[in-house]
Amino acid sequence: MSIKRKIYDRLLDWKKETNGTKALLIEGARRIGKSTIVRQFGENEYKSYIMIDFNKVGKRVLECFENLTNLDILFQTLSLEYNQRLYPRESLIIFDEIQKFPKARQAIKYLVADGRYDFIETGSLISIRENVEDITIPSEERKIRMYPVDFEEFAVFMGEDILLEYIRKCYEDKIPLDREMHEKAMHLFKEYMLVGGMPQAVVAFAEHSRDFVYADIEKRDILELYRDDIKKASKKYNSRVSAIFENIPAYLSTHEKKIVLSEIERGATFDRYDEPLFWLDDSMICNLCYKCNDPNVGFALNRNDSAVKCYMGDTGLLVSLAFSENEIMSSQLYKLIMNDKLSLNEGMIYENSISQMITSKDKKLYFYTRYSEEKHRNDIEIDFLLSNESKMNFRIFPVEVKSSKNYKTESLIKFGKLYHKRIESKYVVHPKNMVIDGDVIKIPPYMFAVII
DSSP, X not given: OOOOOTHHHHHHHHHHHHTTSSEEEEEOOTTSSHHHHHHHHHHHHSSEEEEEETTSOOHHHHHHTTOOSOHHHHHHHHHHHTTOOOOTTTEEEEEETGXXXXXXXXXXXXXXXXXXXEEEEEESSTTOHHHHTTSOXXXXXXXXXXXXXXXXXXXXXXXXXXXXXXXXXXHHHXXXXXXXXXXHHHHHHHHHHHHOSOHHHHHHHHHTTTOHHHHHHHHHHHHHHHHHHHHTSOTTTHHHHHHHHHHHHHHHHSSSOBOOGGXXXXXXXXXGSHHHHHHHHHHTSEEEEEEESOTTSOGGGGEEEEEEEEEESSHHHHHHHHSOHHHHHHTTHHHHHHTTOOOTTXXXXXXXXXXXXXXXXXXXEEEEEEEETTTTEEEEEESEEEEOOOSSSOOEEEXXXXXXXXXXXXXXXXXXHHSTTTBSOEEEEOSSOOXXXXXXEEEOHHHHHHHO
């Protein structure tokens, strides 16, 4: 069973637009399907392709990159080692897991200049210092990021193309779905939250009659893989990376959801955790969300580095990280969530899914809070801030996420009064059907997925 991925169209665009003048670098977390998509691309779009997996490449191939004065020898060696004939302008060479052998990445400059073949690189932890400190980063690269399977891809894979089209049409017309269709769409979305977007988990779920347990088995294998990767991080900070990673469910279960370093290490400060946070962000295992102190201007200009939330890159993995196998089975977790009976922790699952949707559109995550001296607490809390990213006419789109059907929007109202000159639209993502309430657009999460 093959999942149709949107990124395939971006690969086609790269091939057409660059015509061999730039290599393509695909970054993404482990196990999200990078190798699968580039292999499919090589099979479908080229006369031949060679895929070099630097996790298990032979010594003879590695030695070829030591001396690039004669590229004929390099290409001859690759052709012989992989038993694949190469055709000028009709063959693709893939460097898979390029972070394992940075010298191959440095060689891209000369390989692209040679012009005979197209090159795609895939990898994770591309920007980590130890992976780039001894090489010259080639300018002949076009970078794109790949993310886990999104809700639309999941829906198509599960055979719900028509429902997806109906959701899009209803949003365009600004009307709610038919009640039965709303319930069906919410059921599908909750399935997606629990399964997540790791391809192995999605396929296992579909192949075993939508059984969450089989998806959970795959997800736990992936979590162990991530833990192994963390252990291999620099000894200077891998214990701190691990501490943050393991505590993500605990942070997201709190009211403010922010990372609290004092719970990890006494006297800890954010300047000591900049490398661990960078590692988690660069690995794309996690999505960091920073506080914006003043959303009147570009969010990045007013980023508060000492106020940060850490979401999991995949919500399905968050569920498996947050609950043990015994907890899931004994408490019938999946049944509680599917039936809207889980009050504790459900909010973090919904919020994480929205963070995942925003990130998958290559948008950075920001939130906003305002502390009230009078009340001795935050009197405004906005889960996410989006913008039109315009420098000439900057507009804000505040987003609040609600996991229950009964809620208040006091923060959104106060925020609206405070920054009304800059606000384009205000959104509430809730489990209920679509409602237009004045200048507030209240939409179910499955609809947010198709409009972001």
